[in-house]
Amino acid sequence: MxxxxxxxxxxxxxxxxxxxxxxxxxxxxxxxxxxxxxxxxxxxxxxxxxxxxxxxxxxxxxxxxxxxxxxxxxxxxxxxxxxxxxxxxxxxxxxxxxxxxxxxxxxxxxxxxxxxxxxxTPTSMYSQGSIWNHPGQINVSRTNEGLLAAVLNLIRLADDKVVIIDPFGWTSEAIGFIRFMLQSISSNRVSVGLPVIMLFYKEKRGSGMSGNGSPSADHVRQQIFHGLTGDVTNIQLEVFELRETENNDVFHNRCILTEHGGVITGHGIGVSGNEHHTDEVILMSPDIYQKKWQQFVEKNCFEKASDAKS
CATH class of the missing domain: 3.40.50 (Rossmann fold)
Incomplete structure (x- = not known):
């Protein structure tokens, strides 16, 4: 996109x-x-x-x-x-x-x-079927391949940071997608360096009623690297488990940001793997992008429950 x-x-x-x-x-x-x-x-x-x-x-x-x-x-x-x-x-x-x-x-x-x-050219770009036309919202299959295809250029062209924001970014389905994404991140790049990968997920507290809580950031980071091969094992990966605080916004959106913009997804990165399941990926407007970048990257408006860095 x-x-x-x-x-x-x-x-x-x-x-x-x-x-x-x-x-x-x-x-x-x-x-x-x-x-x-x-x-x-x-x-x-x-x-x-x-x-x-x-x-x-x-x-x-x-x-x-x-x-x-x-x-x-x-x-x-x-x-x-x-x-x-x-x-x-x-x-x-x-x-x-x-x-x-x-x-x-x-x-x-x-x-x-x-x-x-x-x-x-300025003359031909308005022609019917022109490659100048790009959708701002697309429907994708909720598989690793389907979601990655939608955000591939966002990831491939990033030179600074890839920021993944998902309250349930700690689940096995989400970790599986990140692993899949990282294994492809070095393909067809136009710059030599690889971006820093940042994952933000929401703390879930376990109880007798709700089951197990979210694992620590260090555990999630280890699980992401498990099974990765090649140069990507040297990538800088930072994981943050966040806790909501009073008098601040809630953590509920699911999105992916880079220095070039961001996209919002309905279900997030925890894909089901079923090709019959679909989701929508929507390109962020500049004001929403700036809000999310400030909330998570520049200021981090939530309390850190745990974090793990390279």
Whole structure:
């Protein structure tokens, strides 16, 4: 539900000069949308910002120039970090073709048509069946394969953190999905490093009526690593068992977040394994994403019952 876009600077300039295109860009690209711009042809956000600003309209103080600068700053708030061989040449399209054949983008959005199957232009992107169109909500099978397919790009393109939030993230079904996800996390990546994986689940207190309580974070972490093979066994995994407190929000949502956005799921990561069972995966709006990121990552508004880190 998140897609990496190689964006031609010439397209950005043309959009800055048009009221409708400028407004659409602010609405349809960046955090909270399916379209995240690639760092290509650079490796880092600050280098991409400098590169794009060098291509700004001649009169930077004009309305077009101010819009262009605003668009560039929005792009670099959340980009897909791509390990590229930086090229200072002027032919953006030629460099995009070479990079696409090395490690394909989801979409190449260029000013003029280029001969790549994943290419669209400002003219063709509105055509019926265009690859520019992405759903904000999908129905998935409640199997490891079905759920992973829905969030694969979110996981694959993450360079910083993958945050899994599920009150029942400690169950065997949830642990099984995380294990399945981690075994696939190094495939088809566009950056060398692997993100930190953070799991937050809710403390369940056992009793004679409700059965066993939730296990400790250390136990859950050990269970996740059990049976994993290859380089993924060295991944940084942090697990947190959280307790609700008075005068704070309740812990009930199930979602997955990265630096590129987040999705909400109805049943969470504890899949049933039955292909006839389904769930909905919904792309988060920017305000809901920021709320969850602050609640769990930046401030952690709950009390820690236990935690386990690498």
């Amino acid at each position: 998140i897609h990496e876009y190689a964006l031609d600077p010439a397209v950005l300039i043309s959009w800055a000069d048009n009221d409708r295109d400028y407004s659409e860009f602010l609405r349809e690209y960046g955090l909270g949308t399916p379209r995240i711009v690639s760092s290509f042809p650079k490796k880092k956000a600050n280098k991409l910002r400098s590169y794009l600003l060098k291509n700004s309209p001649q009169n930077a103080q004009s309305l077009t120039g101010q819009r262009y600068t605003e668009m560039v700053l929005k792009i670099v708030e959340s980009i897909v970090v791509r390990d590229v061989q930086e090229n200072d040449g002027d032919d953006w399209a030629e460099a995009a073709i070479d990079e696409n054949r090395r490690a394909p983008f989801d979409v190449i959005l260029s000013a003029a048509e280029i001969r790549e199957g994943n290419n669209v």
